[in-house]
Amino acid sequence: MRCPVCERAELVEKVQNYHYRECGLGNVVLTGITVRSCPECGALVPKIPRMEALHDCIAHALVKKEERLTPEEIVFLRKSLGWSGADFADNLHCDKSQVSKWENGRVPMSKQNELLFREIVARGKKIDDYKRTDAARKEAGKVVSLFVSMDDSKRQWTDEWREAA
Numbered sequence: 001m002r003c004p005v006c007e008r009a010e011l012v013e014k015v016q017n018y019h020y021r022e023c024g025l026g027n028v029v030l031t032g033i034t035v036r037s038c039p040e041c042g043a044l045v046p047k048i049p050r051m052e053a054l055h056d057c058i059a060h061a062l063v064k065k066e067e068r069l070t071p072e073e074i075v076f077l078r079k080s081l082g083w084s085g086a087d088f089a090d091n092l093h094c095d096k097s098q099v100s101k102w103e104n105g106r107v108p109m110s111k112q113n114e115l116l117f118r119e120i121v122a123r124g125k126k127i128d129d130y131k132r133t134d135a136a137r138k139e140a141g142k143v144v145s146l147f148v149s150m151d152d153s154k155r156q157w158t159d160e161w162r163e164a165a
């Protein structure tokens with residue numbers, strides 16, 4: 001396959017970790033992904049299987065996280081529900097301007113609203129325990145990333161928070 005960006009070279013295929021910035025979150029790493037890269041311009045074209053299940057997996061991990069949701073995570077979860085900003089405001093019985101303040105980080109969501117929002121996202125998905133902790137996240141101040149891997153049977157995505165290498 002020729003590079004879709006520069007069209008000067010054939011893409012080279014390699015299995016590697018892929019920093020999945022396209023999802024709008026800065027710290028999601030997909031492990032063992034087939035990535036085609038351009039030797040000329042460096043463009044990366046990942047082959048991501050079961051995209052919908054992947055986004056469910058990420059949403060599930062966010063809903064379970066101990067820390068408050070970041071503005072980017074609020075946007076990701078809102079989109080995972082297929083909601084516009086107006087839908088978000090309707091469902092949480094608040095003003096549309098309130099939603100944009102949460103999403104651009106000007107005003108934090110109240111804890112009550114955040115809990116409600118997490119419940120809405122979690123509905124229909126099995127949530128073991130919001131307070132579940134992973135060893136990496138117990139250590140205050142450590143920067144952790146969400147590593148998302150396709151399991152060996154290639155049927156399911158699994159998530160794990162751990163320190164970036």
Ligand SMILES: [Zn+2]
Nearest residue numbers: 003006038041
């Ligand atoms: Zn290129």
